[in-house]
Amino acid sequence: MSYQRNSYSAVAEVDRSRRTYRQSLWFELRKAPPTALFGLFVIAFYVMIAIGAPWIAPYGESQVFSQPYGSWSNEHWLGTDQIGRDILSRLIYGARNTIGIAFVTTLLAFVVGGGLGLVASINRGWLDQLISRGVDVLMAIPSLIFALMLLSIFGSSALSLILIIALLDSTRVFRLTRAVAVNVAVMEYVEAAVLRGERVGWVMRREILPNIMPPLVAEFGLRFCFVFLTIAALSFLGVGIQPPTADWGTMVRENANMVQFAKFDLKAGLTPLLPATAIALITVAVNFVVDWFLHKASGLRDEY
Template sequence: MIVVLAYLIVALFAPVIARYGESQVFPEAFAPWSAAHPLGTDQLGRDVLTRMIYGARNTIGIALVTTALSFTIGVSLGLTAALNRGRLDQFLSRMVDVLMSIPSLIFSLMLLSIFGASVTSLIFIIAVLDSTRMFRLARATGLGVVVMDYIEVAQMRGETTGWVVRHEILPNVLPPLIAETGLRFCFVFLTISALSFLGVGIQPPTADWGSMVRENATLITYGDITPLLPAAAIGLLTISVNFVVDWFLHKTSGLKDEK
């Protein structure tokens, strides 16, 4: 939690923490580590430490927005399908099966090459593809709730489908959905970084950890570890979020540690 909180503080207060501007260029490219540039400069002469700080804001921010949109789409459709078992459930389930049968990274590359590598396209495409996992979990957990008597009572009162989903079903299936959302954030975060590394994710001059690895990869041949730092930042955040998700799932499952 401390590590995740530190990342969030850096992302929120990036303009205050960073010494230079996100796209500020200095005369010397690939400058060595120094007091003026603690992590050196990149191939264009931009301060690497500053780019990493702003990269936290851009990469984490876009991943959070994408995960929230994925949660909204997947959970709303999944619980609606569980409540209205019939043609709607069959249609949505078969559409999800089709999307899940295609490798998500390859599909994302194809769609981004068609619609353009803008932030809006990136968020929407990844959110739609990732919402299939949320749909499957929401539908599976929702099927165990919709058979309860209080769901039938709410329907007999004349409540709408949206009201029943929000007030009766969602509160009873929220813990596993929240845990899955944390895991989905990790996958979304890694997907965005991978797409940026391949050149179709977050576009320059916006700082992003995935693109920073690609831009400074040349330094590895000279024994410089600078390109490994944004990769390490990606790995550390992913591991930390997984630990938090495991802890939350353990606490909400009602299991007790054996003394």
Template structure:
């Protein structure tokens, strides 16, 4: 009798190991079949993440070191020259990856926590709670988000916590609409009704029954929301109300060096300088969209005919 529990637990552990191994094998097979665009996107994202994580070791100079001459040319210790107050542009590009991407990532997570949580509550509770939350979201979505963000940042200040919270709240409205829409199709399923009849709490039903069945569209939406948040932060920084100096940010770097474009006919490298952070923004956006498109293709059951 004493050997039975041990035998069962050993078999159960072996089964779990095999299941994890099978999932990993399926993931490797899917990665091998991924198109070139998806591989390009994943490589670019991995490179950006690597640069963001190891920015202090990769950058040749400090983020706010302004001890050099203004507008120094490319080369001579400065790969992309210096900006208007003598800061190394290459170092600020590297630190900009950490700041811009890090803030956008945290903002997107907060937007999903707020919008996703409210969307699940609205879908499963319905009634007056659904109506109140939905009408409040409609009011927020009726106001152009960029203009609303400019107004709120002018009132509460352009600190990083304010920037994260304001953009997360404004962007959570889109997450709420998607979460509520996909969750409404799941809450009517029999297994959800059975869980509620068993007396399971609202949080348990949302976490164990609804959320696992709506993850694919939410994961795809996370990639798209990250792009929109990333571009919004860059736009606000370009307008002067986003990430404030001396913190490096790609949007503010475009604004600070925009005047160099008019000298492109005399010095091509100087004219290209403002395009470097703009190109970094565009490249990451395209890469994330490539990966999201591939993920949607896999989770939707569609197949590439080529």
């Protein structure tokens, strides 16, 4: 009977903690500024569009129709592109491809750069110097030019795009992680864990990483924006995500000629601005959420 009472009390404690967490989350959302709520709404909307693209898009991603540069109509709400593909469908599929690749790339950059930064913050010897000097060399080369060169060598596949951009952006993540982790690594509780005989991995995971999470989470949001814009820029230059895969940067380049049609058909002239607006909107939304998170993590009093 005592075992059953202990089990019931443990379950009740878990339920209470879950309710408390949901209440605190709802309380924080209610106190969030309008900019943060707008950013969260835009991000949630984009995520739902990306996940449900096959069911939301009226046509296939690469389905071609007989009329290129078609105007807006009931059949094609945003018209067709230079070879007759539905613009609305490609915008929806572009959310999945562009945002998905940017998120995976950013996550990989943080795994590589963050891991190396934590290792360098503890091993302050030759390993730290070796990693830091290698990062300095990579950061000395303009990232966009370096990415163009590597993509021309290894090809413009999605895997190459993810690995190359993740490698280049991991250098920035490494510098930030090392800078904030070095200050934590000299704290007394970290030294006490080392003297207890804890392993390096345990110290990094349990003592250092939880104390540097706020700046890393904020950097993740900012780094996602930079990666997102880099992928769009590379696609606009023709070395990013390759056709027939839908991508917002590629769509801006492919439909740029439609701007000259604005004097005859204003809606058709606005078509190249749609993917550019989608890129700008997600970038602004993520920055709004990151600013709010930085304000909350700083411990400053809300003045909204």
